[in-house]
Amino acid sequence: MKSALERAAEKPLFKKIKHFLIGMPIATKFASGEKLSKKVALSTFSSDALSSIAYATEEIMIILQKTNITYVGFTALWLTTPISWAICTLMLLVVWSYYQTIHAYPNGGGSYLVAKENLGKYPGLIAGASLLIDYILTVSVSVTAASLAIISFAPQLHPYLTLICIFLVFILTVMNLRGTKDSGLLFAIPTYTFIVMIGVLIIDGFFTPSQHFPDLIQKTQDANWNTLSMFLVLRAFSSGCCALTGIEAIANGVPEFKDPKTENASKTLLMMAAILISMFGSVSYLATKFHIHPMPLETEGYQTVLSMIALKVFGESFGYYALQIATAGILFSAANTAYADFPRLSSIMARDGYLPRVLSNIGDRLVFQNGIILLSSIATLIIIYYKGNTSSIVPLYAVGVFISYTLSQLGMVVRFWNKQRNQLSLLVNFSGGLVTGIVVGVILITKFSIGAWVVPLVILVFIFVFNKIHNHYVYQDFVLSINPEDETPTIKKNTVLLLVPKINKGIVSTIAYARATTRDCRALHVVLDQEDLNNVKRDWEKFGAKLPLVILDSPYRSLIDPVIEYIDQILLEDPEMIITVIVPQAVVKHAWQNLLHSNAAVRLKMSLASRRNVVITNVRYFID
């Protein structure tokens, strides 16, 4: 037989499952300060940016394909390559700007921090809100794109698309709740495989002949450049801008690099940029060269554009499958970076008092578990709402990123201005901020009607919420602050009221508790049933431990009202009085059995919630 204490000390089922999935708690002293080498850092921080190669080209083409109108013509798809190269140019500028940010903020220059420090509170909050949205969408977009990569080579999984996405989010959640300190290598494998396989694809692709190419150019000779087609081309450009997401990651992560960290971080940034620009540009070129048409997701046998290119080049060979799996892997890894960024940023903002403080609590596995769970929940809702379709989520994406880019660059401009650094740096950041700002405008205008309007709205809501939360914390600190000159107040008068219904064994144990723990105690009995009254009086003689018993009539048959009136009477006579009400509470074995008990304790608590001098104590007795 186990003692009651042993039974109570057993792990509840919830904890067992939690420890199985997430692992046993880790002590604070094991918090690691491990630093990342350039090679590991490249894979850790660049997977987000590089993974967009998997879908950015397709997003451009989907829009261009929709311009199936005579004056631009079906073959508007040839524009994919020039648009991609324009985006690559933009990328160069952004990378240059961030190169400067890394040197200016060796302890990590996230947009929230840079904007708050240099531009003030509201630009900081806008950047913070934009980034939070961006991280959520990074998870949604990357996870859905990873799932699309999977169903491209395993079309029998197509009907389970949303389920696959949810499963991936679940895996990410569990992994990150466990803590991913030692998982650098795990994510390095798909990232490097992806880089190698895309490299092979590009080289091989250049030498693979295409039948369709000449045909394609000819038809577009008579393209008609009017306003509508310009608008659609700009929209395609906006869609492609999702290729620029994730560039900030390295600037955020400077402190995690090995020394000399600034040096290493900026080299990693340049390396990543070189890979991203060359590969994205080339993949887009191959897509037009092989005359690829993006498929609607509803199509049976749906494949991503990248999968179609790879099939043309590799055929159904080992190389094709390796590329697809690596694609899914790097996208999964990209989603994983948001699992580092979102909880970190929300914990910083929580510590600044703009988000609930629970988001800054470090959990028993040394991770910000509340942020992780929040991120997973919102990303899952978005994935379910959009049924796992990457292209439906992309119009929301990039808006947040570019807003935060713009604010971060403008922050750098102000910083350089104040510190009177050299003019070239200032010019770089200024033109970076200007161009990304223009891109924000372009994205908002061209994609407003297909969902981009949501993002500014959500940012506004976030800022409203941030302010509400901040005001509460500020007010609370003000109200509760103590002065070293203050004295501990003395409570001179207090009384204890013990609520007694019909006397039973549980009530008797409560009487024993009241007698043992309090000095001044009276019992209250509310008369709900005249027939019971005599029994109560008789039992009280025997079991009442000589405590005075007050009988309260209840003309309206309410248990609560007479007690409240009695308490109010005491408080009216003596507003200084502190009253403790002891309410016996039966604890049942199964939750449903609570329906069979009146739970006066809960109702009494609610009714007395607004009376400040009243403390309610539940003394429980167990029925089992």
Place this chain on the structure above:
Amino acid sequence: MKSALERAAEKPLFKKIKHFLIGMPIATKFASGEKLSKKVALSTFSSDALSSIAYATEEIMIILQKTNITYVGFTALWLTTPISWAICTLMLLVVWSYYQTIHAYPNGGGSYLVAKENLGKYPGLIAGASLLIDYILTVSVSVTAASLAIISFAPQLHPYLTLICIFLVFILTVMNLRGTKDSGLLFAIPTYTFIVMIGVLIIDGFFTPSQHFPDLIQKTQDANWNTLSMFLVLRAFSSGCCALTGIEAIANGVPEFKDPKTENASKTLLMMAAILISMFGSVSYLATKFHIHPMPLETEGYQTVLSMIALKVFGESFGYYALQIATAGILFSAANTAYADFPRLSSIMARDGYLPRVLSNIGDRLVFQNGIILLSSIATLIIIYYKGNTSSIVPLYAVGVFISYTLSQLGMVVRFWNKQRNQLSLLVNFSGGLVTGIVVGVILITKFSIGAWVVPLVILVFIFVFNKIHNHYVYQDFVLSINPEDETPTIKKNTVLLLVPKINKGIVSTIAYARATTRDCRALHVVLDQEDLNNVKRDWEKFGAKLPLVILDSPYRSLIDPVIEYIDQILLEDPEMIITVIVPQAVVKHAWQNLLHSNAAVRLKMSLASRRNVVITNVRYFID
């Protein structure tokens, strides 16, 4: 300026709305013992039974109309009259049986009581379950039928059918929560108007010529009586049996009659039966005479059969509108009787320990408010599920009624057998029980596939639940019963633990409370942030009121676990110890602000729920 107490004593909005709708509380001493005269009783107790005239004929015809197959033929509708007359014969037998029940149970002979007393626990529970279901369906059927009567003369309301039903249930709920002691007259008006108008309709109808009648008979000469058509005729008979619902009401209500109550009640029963039988039979005759075809509810300009008969006889005159409004009125009144019956039966069963005790609580308006709310909720769900269509609900109806009739008659048989009363009485109840039992079988068989299977299933579930609840109460009484020889136990050792986070004004007031109200108290501080520790120690010197401060390390950054370990340590050293944990709790102004606080109190309560020697007290401090 109002004092804090005055502000606290103000009525909350919820109470204001409640008192506006339902009225101020009524004191127990005003509980009235007012008795009903025959005239008022007739209208109060017979509206349920009489109201079925409004829909029973139609339900028969709907089934007969579906037998639109060559061998029975389209004109199977002529069978409406013979089937109705067969039901009237059945009614005679049931009424005779209940006539005897009234004399045997002058204090009210509900089926639950009669079956439980004479047949035993399980027949009693089956009868109880059947009646509860019956009352719920009485509300659903009567309210939907009332709404159909309304949309018959106001077809523009047709699209709002379900809404009208829900509104009527809402009115019934509010009326009954107010208490309907003095509403006898209110319900007498539509009942007597209905009786008078149906009387006029019948007399007038007999003399109104019909064009279609000869045509109708001729076609049915060659009806082919095979198994399928017999089955459908029996199903039509089953549908018509809803005319027998409500007969029990008078036997239930004997104690509410004026003296000599048995005499008055049985006379009222006979009067009601005479009216019901003659009117139901005649209305069915008129329906066939005027060659009425029931309309599907989806039809534009839907009218009930009764409305179509009235139009043929009265035209669009005052008489037509008076009848329609009276029909809606008596149906509303019928639903109202279920609002008396359901809460009364459920309070009786709750007192017997078969339903949660809250159902036997008399509310502040002297009504069983919980039963009323439960009844309204379930009836509303049924109405919404069936979209306000009476005919969809009718297959469920009558099963419960006839099961309870059967059990009640069989109970009477056993009673007469034991008491050796005269043989005729025994024979009447026996044949009553036999016939109603057969009807149960017929209804179940013919309507099994269209919904009747639900009822036995629900009865089984109810009985399972009744037993579960009963076992809990029995067990609880056993566990908690006290012996006059018992002594109040003495608690020798108890200690108070005061949980202190960072010190602020709220915590200081909690310290004052702990010092004032307890003898042996130590403070616990869990170290979550090493930097705070020195502040806490310094503040404790100043504000700690000389209480000992225990510092608990938390290697896994949990607030709760170290406290639990500390408590378990104390309990391990001394299992007799009673521990009171005082947890300070910040009370915020708006509910959403709770998200901004850690609410350790709630989590600590849950974690300590299984430890029996622990009492948790929240001492609240207010931020506003």
